[in-house]
Amino acid sequence: MFNSDKKKPPITAKPIAEMPHTLLGQDYKVWCKSQKGNHKWRNIRWLVLIAVNLLFVLSFFLDLSFLEGSLSGSRAMGFYLIDTFNALQVVLISLPGGYFPSLTMNFWIGFLTILFLSTMGGRTYCSWVCPYHFLAEMAEKLHDFLVKEKKVKEHTFNIYLRFVFWGGFLLLALLTKNIVFENLNPIGILSRAMIYGPGLILLWVLALLIFEIVYSKRFWCRYVCPVGATWAITGKAAPISVKFDHDKCGYCRDCQDVCLVPHVLWFVQRGKATQKTHYAGPDCTRCGLCIDTCAGKALTFTIKGLDKLI
Amino acid sequence: MGKEKTDIDRRQFIKSGVVSVTALAAIGAGVGYLKKLHSANARTTNHLRPPGAVDENDFIYGCIKCGLCVQICPIDAIHLAGISQGLSYGTPYIDLREQACDFSCDSLQCVETCPTAVLDFKQFEEAGGNAITAYQKIHDVNEPGFNPFKVQIRAMKEEVKMGMAKLNVNTCLAVQGKGFSGTPRGTGFNGIYRSPDGSEKKASPLRDREFKRGICDLCVTECPIGETAIIMDDTGGVFKPKVLEGCTGCGVCVMVCPTENPSIIVEPLKPESDV
Numbered sequence A: 001m002f003n004s005d006k007k008k009p010p011i012t013a014k015p016i017a018e019m020p021h022t023l024l025g026q027d028y029k030v031w032c033k034s035q036k037g038n039h040k041w042r043n044i045r046w047l048v049l050i051a052v053n054l055l056f057v058l059s060f061f062l063d064l065s066f067l068e069g070s071l072s073g074s075r076a077m078g079f080y081l082i083d084t085f086n087a088l089q090v091v092l093i094s095l096p097g098g099y100f101p102s103l104t105m106n107f108w109i110g111f112l113t114i115l116f117l118s119t120m121g122g123r124t125y126c127s128w129v130c131p132y133h134f135l136a137e138m139a140e141k142l143h144d145f146l147v148k149e150k151k152v153k154e155h156t157f158n159i160y161l162r163f164v165f166w167g168g169f170l171l172l173a174l175l176t177k178n179i180v181f182e183n184l185n186p187i188g189i190l191s192r193a194m195i196y197g198p199g200l201i202l203l204w205v206l207a208l209l210i211f212e213i214v215y216s217k218r219f220w221c222r223y224v225c226p227v228g229a230t231w232a233i234t235g236k237a238a239p240i241s242v243k244f245d246h247d248k249c250g251y252c253r254d255c256q257d258v259c260l261v262p263h264v265l266w267f268v269q270r271g272k273a274t275q276k277t278h279y280a281g282p283d284c285t286r287c288g289l290c291i292d293t294c295a296g297k298a299l300t301f302t303i304k305g306l307d308k309l310i
Numbered sequence B: 001m002g003k004e005k006t007d008i009d010r011r012q013f014i015k016s017g018v019v020s021v022t023a024l025a026a027i028g029a030g031v032g033y034l035k036k037l038h039s040a041n042a043r044t045t046n047h048l049r050p051p052g053a054v055d056e057n058d059f060i061y062g063c064i065k066c067g068l069c070v071q072i073c074p075i076d077a078i079h080l081a082g083i084s085q086g087l088s089y090g091t092p093y094i095d096l097r098e099q100a101c102d103f104s105c106d107s108l109q110c111v112e113t114c115p116t117a118v119l120d121f122k123q124f125e126e127a128g129g130n131a132i133t134a135y136q137k138i139h140d141v142n143e144p145g146f147n148p149f150k151v152q153i154r155a156m157k158e159e160v161k162m163g164m165a166k167l168n169v170n171t172c173l174a175v176q177g178k179g180f181s182g183t184p185r186g187t188g189f190n191g192i193y194r195s196p197d198g199s200e201k202k203a204s205p206l207r208d209r210e211f212k213r214g215i216c217d218l219c220v221t222e223c224p225i226g227e228t229a230i231i232m233d234d235t236g237g238v239f240k241p242k243v244l245e246g247c248t249g250c251g252v253c254v255m256v257c258p259t260e261n262p263s264i265i266v267e268p269l270k271p272e273s274d275v
Helices: A020-024 A028-035 A040-061 A084-097 A105-121 A124-128 A131-148 A161-176 A180-184 A186-196 A202-214 A219-224 A226-234 A254-258 A262-268 A289-293 B002-007 B010-039 B056-062 B068-072 B083-088 B109-113 B122-138 B148-159 B252-256
Strands: A067-070 A073-076 A079-082 A240-245 A277-279 A299-303 B078-080 B092-094 B163-167 B180-182 B211-213 B230-233 B240-243 B264-268
Touching: A020 A028, A040 A067, A040 A124, A040 A131, A040 A186, A040 A289, A067 A186, A067 B068, A073 B068, A079 A084, A079 A105, A084 A105, A084 A161, A084 A180, A084 A226, A084 B056, A105 A124, A105 A226, A124 A226, A131 A186, A131 A202, A131 A219, A161 A180, A161 A219, A161 A226, A161 B010, A180 B010, A186 A202, A186 B078, A202 A219, A219 B010, A240 A262, A254 A262, A254 A289, A289 A299, B068 B078, B068 B109, B122 B148, B163 B240, B252 B264
Parallel strands: none
Antiparallel strands: A067 A073, A073 A079, A240 A277, A240 A299, B078 B092, B163 B264, B180 B211, B230 B240
């Protein structure tokens, strides 16, 4: 949203002689597939995701006071962490409820810590911690396969739908004075199911996954989840991001194909880039799939500002 | 969004808008319905909120279902409600008959750990602080056995109000003049608690205890609060446990009651307001 880079006139696309595969003397198609099978960042990310969720489970089972609570609110070695969207809802309903002054210091610490982290890394949580993301990633693979086999049709919605839900859920919280979203939140549901044992509510998560498989790819993450939407807003200027180097790009668009939120990579198409260097937008989850797949290594993780210093 | 709108396919935008508004309206209606359904049986005698819980209506508003209170409880008294509890799904409760709150943690840790204000620690902090101040006025630091914390813990415990115990005179053994000997809940029972006589540092299983009473008075002797909460009334040779104002609703009496259905139950406090 409000991407001023996008409105600038595009820079000229590279001629054949300047394309990375010509410089290497390779066939274009061969060059495009040269990074196939590279899953470096994906593997690291899955390891982190599983480790974090396992830590929650083990902390409870083995009674280690290491990472207590669940993903909606937790204590990491005594230091509170609270999901930003949850905290926002609590603040909203505490105002008419009159218990705003009772909100603890720990609440504010947890709220502001995660808020600060999201201004640094945007939606990194989504792909590196969220257990639903992990399941949805699998569902996405199945969905893509079914689409390829022409068994199901792909349905897309508007990406700004998330902000409608974001505002809607906040409004619902205010109107019903209930943290409505947490009842539907697959992150919290999965996290609690892993830590405190499963329940019937898991059927809701299953229903979401089935919907994503047979109807719309990554429906929840892309169009609904207000948790991610919160961090897309707060992480607008996040320094940790994916950097695009136009000189190394071969316009193959493989990165957009693997991306959960392809619109953040709008600049990779021939004749779309408006600058030599672009950064993926705030919806980017820093999952690294595009980095793994890029044949020219045009996409890299970077810390904005720091690369200029070095 | 302004100029950005030119990028958006009009039909898709309308489709998406319809989907989101319908979904939100459905959720709103669902919540309203559940709320109506739920308010009828908010807290039941077997499902009490942990100590310090604010008014039930506020409670289910504010709880973020993180489960920190579940994790910190040393005797595993707190559980998270299942989906059958409607809007209460994921919120903590205590099933007194299975595992009462015996104040084993000594500091109301579940309340202290709660990141939101639905388990409100303020009242306990104040009560504890006042008790310390009062104690220090009478006792000197150099006095042997100077220990204000004991008083503080006591004051905090007494501030708890999870509910109010109520006797069922029809089944109570004492009312019938009967005694009790043996293990109240059988040898397969998993509940634990700490004997109120101060002989134990940690809670131990109820199944390991043997009682022998001429007139059953387990609810009176095992109460962690003591004579401000429950006493044995024996006017005219008829015995009857009498619940007093000091009852915290911790439910140890419910857990130890040897009759098949507990002859003493804890009634949740009436919500101050209704929605």
